[in-house]
Amino acid sequence: xxxxxxxxxxxxxxxxxxxxxxxxxxxxxxxxxxxxxxxxxxxxxxxxxxxxxxxxxxxxxxxxxxxxxxxxxxxxxxxxxxxxxxxxxxxxxxxxxxxxxxxxxxxxxxxxxxxxxxxxxxxxxxxxxxxxxxxxxxxxxxxxxxxxxxxxxxxxxxxxxxxxxxxxxxxxxxxxxxxxxxxxxxxxxxxxxxxxxxxxxxxxxxxxxxxxxxxxxxxxxxxxxxxxxxxxxxxxxxxxxxxxxxxxxxxxxxxxxxxxxxxxxxxxxxxxxxxxxxxxxxxxxxxxxxxxxxxxxxxxxxxxxxxxxxxxxxxxxxxxxxxxxxxxxxxxxxxxxxxxxxxxxxxxxxxxxxxxxxxxxxxxxxxxxxxxxxxxxxxxxxxxxxxxxxxxxxxx
Ligand code: AMP
Numbered sequence: 030x031x032x033x034x035x036x037x038x039x040x041x042x043x044x045x046x047x048x049x050x051x052x053x054x055x056x057x058x059x060x061x062x063x064x065x066x067x068x069x070x071x072x073x074x075x076x077x078x079x080x081x082x083x084x085x086x087x088x089x090x091x092x093x094x095x096x097x098x099x100x101x102x103x104x105x106x107x108x109x110x111x112x113x114x115x116x117x118x119x120x121x122x123x124x125x126x127x128x129x130x131x132x133x134x135x136x137x138x139x140x141x142x143x144x145x146x147x148x149x150x151x152x153x154x155x156x157x158x159x160x161x162x163x164x165x166x167x168x169x170x171x172x173x174x175x176x177x178x179x180x181x182x183x184x185x186x187x188x189x190x191x192x193x194x195x196x197x198x199x200x201x202x203x204x205x206x207x208x209x210x211x212x213x214x215x216x217x218x219x220x221x222x223x224x225x226x227x228x229x230x231x232x233x234x235x236x237x238x239x240x241x242x243x244x245x246x247x248x249x250x251x252x253x254x255x256x257x258x259x260x261x262x263x264x265x266x267x268x269x270x271x272x273x274x275x276x277x278x279x280x281x282x283x284x285x286x287x288x289x290x291x292x293x294x295x296x297x298x299x300x301x302x303x304x305x306x307x308x309x310x311x312x313x314x315x316x317x318x319x320x321x322x323x324x325x326x327x328x329x330x331x332x333x334x335x336x337x338x339x340x341x342x343x344x345x346x347x348x349x350x351x352x353x354x355x356x357x358x359x360x361x362x363x364x365x366x367x368x369x370x371x372x373x374x375x376x377x378x379x380x381x382x383x384x385x386x387x388x389x390x391x392x393x394x395x396x397x398x399x400x401x402x403x404x405x406x407x408x409x410x411x412x413x414x415x416x417x418x419x420x421x422x423x424x425x
Pocket of ligand 1: 230248322348349350353384385
């Protein structure tokens with residue numbers, strides 16, 4: 030059953046949202062309300078049908094008991110603003126007061142429950158805790174993609190108590206559609222751009238993608254392990270010696286599958302890991318000792334841009350350099366712009382997982398690509414082809 034098909038008139042929808050938003054330490058306000066805004070279409074659909082809504086979420090990593098700094102109380106005004114209506118709040122997600130409030134909700138009303146992780150049963154996936162939570166709704170909607178890879182009480186176990194009336198919200202539906210589009214489309218060429226710090230954290234996804242992609246662009250810190258494995262001198266760049274074998278295996282696999290791997294050829298090197306470091310351009314295979322590669326340089330940027338511009342499907346995960354520092358952000362911003370340009374020319378682009386999402390936001394390009402995923406780890410596991418428990422619980 031899809032959310033679009035269902036009529037919520039007179040029904041209470043219990044929605045698992047991902048309101049794990051950052052709070053500004055000084056002002057105690059929500060500093061980035063993206064996750065709240067993205068949940069609004071699902072909430073509005075229920076309300077527009079004449080239903081009521083109970084929202085549940087986690088925030089941060091409390092130590093299984095209430096902690097003021099992780100209270101969802103802090104986000105009430107932000108939810109009110111995004112939704113354009115005043116919500117109710119209860120400071121314990123399974124207290125008798127909470128059940129009284131949720132069972133008396135009128136059509137058009139919204140109740141937010143306090144942080145689910147104030148109870149240890151949430152992360153443990155406790156059946157009794159999930160059963161209690163389930164009493165808050167007639168229908169269960171999962172719209173929290175960021176936690177869909179966790180078999181927690183509110184993301185997965187709870188679905189057992191809604192054998193008939195369980196569905197995805199619009200946000201998760203979009204995430205699923207985007208990955209399907211990327212992995213099932215016959216359009217070519219498909220280019221994966223993988224960057225970020227380490228080979229070790231991306232090895233699984235790369236070895237899965239290699240079966241599917243036409244081009245694999247490798248940038249960021251992980252590129253230096255590939256270059257060293259191929260015999261280059263990478264000076265003091267970030268290296269994972271243990272993973273040089275993996276790098277060579279990927280190169281061999283790519284050859285056997287006809288996948289073109291694009292490694293950087295030139296790099297911006299620095300004499301220390303600092304924005305204030307001395308910098309120069311170097312051939313990536315010949316970095317002097319005492320210097321480290323912290324960004325890709327002009328020739329590599331040009332090559333990567335050309336590949337991106339000729340692609341019909343693009344997946345991007347991980348920055349090309351230490352983009353948090355101005356001195357080493359050009360590679361990442363150039364790639365972000367190239368992905369936006371390719372999208373404008375008709376390519377489908379998915380920005381998934383990790384810091385590439387932060388990068389695309391930093392350059393204000395998130396509305397110029399096809400899809401920006403809300404789930405870091407969840408998106409990576411999904412792309413790897415793993416069954417996410419939160420998704421499986423709705424489908425089966
Ligand atoms: P990830 O979370 O694996 O996508 O890694 C993102 C991090 O990788 C960012 O914080 C970048 O600063 C870092 N990074 C990218 N390129 C390099 C590099 N050449 N050397 C060290 N760190 C890098």
